[in-house]
Amino acid sequence: MSLYSLKGGVGKTSVTLGLASAALHRGVNALVVDLDPQADTTLGLLGEPGGEPDIAEVIASARTETIDRSVIQTPWARSGARSHLDIIPGSHRSSRLDSPALDRRALRRLRDALDKRTQQYDIVLVDCPPSLNGLTQMALSASDRSIVVAEPGFFAVSAADRALKLGDELKAQGAAQRLQPLGVLVNRYRPRSVEHQFRVQELKDLFGDQVIDPILEERIGLQQAQGGAVPLHAYEGASAQQLTEDFDALLGTILDSRQHS
Template sequence: MAILGVCSLKGGVGKTSITLGLASAALAAGYRTLVVDLDPQADSTLALGATGAAAQDVAAVLDNPAPYVVESALAASAWDPELIDVLMGSADSARHDGPTQAHRLQRLAAALETVADEYDIVLVDCPPSLGGLTRQGLTACERALVVTEPGLFSVTAAGRALQAIDDIRREHAPELRPLGVLVNRVRARSSEQIFRQDELRTLFGPLVLSPVVPERAALQQAQGSGRSIHDWPGAAALELAEIFDTLLERALRSLQNPTHTS
């Protein structure tokens, strides 16, 4: 079971949209997929059509990662009830976002071990901050994808996120590595964005992933209609679907090869 965290230390960069795009690619490839919604806004849960479909949620799992609690917090996605499940997000998870003792950081990892035989890939949608939830999420992961956009504050946040990943690896999760920095919502003709993309490559070199994700209305349209990007019509949706296919393939290749980190 491959476990990939999707994170950002700045809100509004499209982190959940990237998680959903990767889930769409996994579905299109036929992978049994679990999306762990750690963000108290629970947008992944809503977009995947799993709202109210489980007895408990991720907050209960972080209280007690016993197998029966984990099972009670899983819900099938409306995208495909056979291939995609959601570990339900909720606003209640915010109570786990404060300072977290070291032994509690392993609770999500322990929970995922109880379902290791049921999924090919797990996508962990972390909150846009470095609180207890993100730390627990990344501690459970083997790779972490940092989502940013080509703007001044987002570039700074990407650097903080990479540092946080390294700190968590050293202290709690020796298997954790950065998959890379994914630049989202790119507008090809924006001189400011071109400058910021060059800045990202100067700062982070090969960790900046290619292809970037262009800004396309099709992504929001598909999500608003409760459908995956691979299931949405039009050339823009096809372009995005192919990008997410490439990103997922890169993630799985990295997860299968421990020496490959970008």
């Protein structure tokens, strides 16, 4: 399951962490793959930068031993959790692999590596870099589902359209044969903003039912939970309640899409 976007600042990492929290809360075994060279998801889940082997080494050496050693149990899952929540840490070294155009063999690197892992999971969440270059193309080629994360801003429609077309292009080329895009997830929505209302309607007019429900509102609870290095579902602030329900629903949509495929 790839989470990607054309541009930064739309909250991909926040969505990834929210889904990871929902998986842990629901008892769903999850692996997070931090493919973004900024490695913010790694910091959010581990509370510190990851070590080696990291995702760069996994992609460079797609061997079972390498990928198994790279998988780290997160602190979120160490105290009474009903499920596994593990991560393959991100690294700035992966930026060297982010070429704008990759050949067919290079596009298969992440898929080949993940297929060789020993541990199996109910869901694998891949946090992509904020671009449509090689690393994102690798992620889509390895995924059976994908979500474009967008914010309700001026460039939302064009950015979402380009991102969705990338998935279609990779499928047409035979590089992402398993991929079934779920659509566009609107994040950081402020319901009282007339501009945000207009941009969401613009997205719905163009993409129809490809706009995923629920729309995620901008709430301080998500940032506070991340700042405290705790799962959203364990955060006691009142502003987190609606978000936990929304992430539970989003996770349910992802899992249900696999059962009905």
